[in-house]
Amino acid sequence: GVKVEEEMKKRRSMGPLRKRSGSFTLIELLVVISVIALLAGLLGANLAGVRERARRLECMNNLRQIGLSVKQYSLDYVDLYPEAGAAGPTAASHFKLLSNMLQNTAKVFYCPSDFSKTSTNLMTSMSDANVSFCYVRRLTENTAHSVPLAFDRGVGTVPDGAQLTQFVGETWLATAQHKADGGNVLYVGAFVVWEKQFPNSAGSTNEVRIP
Numbered sequence: 586g587v588k589v590e591e592e593m594k595k596r597r598s599m600g601p602l603r604k605r606s607g608s609f610t611l612i613e614l615l616v617v618i619s620v621i622a623l624l625a626g627l628l629g630a631n632l633a634g635v636r637e638r639a640r641r642l643e644c645m646n647n648l649r650q651i652g653l654s655v656k657q658y659s660l661d662y663v664d665l666y667p668e669a670g671a672a673g674p675t676a677a678s679h680f681k682l683l684s685n686m687l688q689n690t691a692k693v694f695y696c697p698s699d700f701s702k703t704s705t706n707l708m709t710s711m712s713d714a715n716v717s718f719c720y721v722r723r724l725t726e727n728t729a730h731s732v733p734l735a736f737d738r739g740v741g742t743v744p745d746g747a748q749l750t751q752f753v754g755e756t757w758l759a760t761a762q763h764k765a766d767g768g769n770v771l772y773v774g775a776f777v778v779w780e781k782q783f784p785n786s787a788g789s790t791n792e793v794r795i796p
Contacts, residue, residue, distance in 0.1 A: 637698065637763070644696040644737070644762070645769045645777050648718065651693060651735055652775035654686040656726075664726035666734070676720040676794040677713045684708040691715060696737065696769075699762035702796075713796035717762060718771075721749055722792045730774030731786040737761060737768030738795055740783055745795040752783045752793065 655666055667682035680694050687693060687708065695704040696717035705715045718735045733749065739761025743751050757768045767781040778784075 640696070640698040641763055641769070641779070644698060644717070645779070647693040647696065648735060648769050648771040648777045649775070650687075651680075651683070651718070652771045652777070654683045655734065656775055657686045658683055659726045666724045666726070668723055674794070675713050676718065676796040677711050677716045679720050679722065679794065680716060680718075681708055681711055694718060696762045699738075716796035719796065720794045721789065722794060724773060724789070724791060728773045728789070729786075730772060731784075732773045732789050733784065733786070734771050734773050736770040736780075736783075737763065740768065743793075743795075745793075747793055749789040749791050749793055753785055755783045756781070 658667055659665060667679045669678040669682060677694070689706065689708045691706055691708045691711045692704045694711065694716045695702055697704075699717040702717050703715055705711055717738060719738050719740070720735050721733060724732065724734060733752075737757065739758045740752050741755030741758065743755060757763065757765055759765045761768060763769075767779055769777055770780050770784065771777050772786075
């Protein structure tokens with residue numbers, strides 16, 4: 586009838602309908618792949634930064650625990666800090682004197698960002714291969730609280746056995762555990778500070794042992 590003819594005319598006036606296939610064109614696929622690659626790169630960089638910040642915090646907590654153990658040690662040894670004497674030429678030999686305070690948990694001397702060292706729980710067999718921190722010798726409870734006691738290794742090119750004053754103004758190398766970003770410093774006052782540059786408060790000529 587009339588209605589059928591009108592409907593047919595209406596459809597003819599709309600023209601043929603284009604049907605879109607369910608597949609992507611090559612350009613669309615390339616765009617999608619590029620976006621995914623960009624997002625993956627950004628996510629990977631962010632995750633790496635988060636992991637490093639977590640390791641840095643653990644490193645800081647380990648140094649803080651060392652500082653508290655040194656304080657406890659000084660109570661038993663008339664305000665003296667661990668000192669292995671002439672027979673202790675390594676950082677590990679001085680740190681091992683804290684075994685009673687740390688109950689054989691040597692892993693506190695290791696920084697998880699220090700991939701050239703290995704962690705261990707055995708204080709008795711601990712060596713510099715298991716230690717990530719430098720140690721300043723012959724300090725006491727009477728030393729100014731602003732003097733560094735231990736710190737992340739990799740500061741400049743200062744050699745093992747150098748005086749603490751030789752570290753002043755130096756920066757951490759790209760080969761250090763936190764790269765050239767800086768390092769954690771434990772002070773005699775048992776507090777830990779993240780430093781970009783070795784502090785000027787290091788007015789001590791005491792010898793430093795670098796693991």
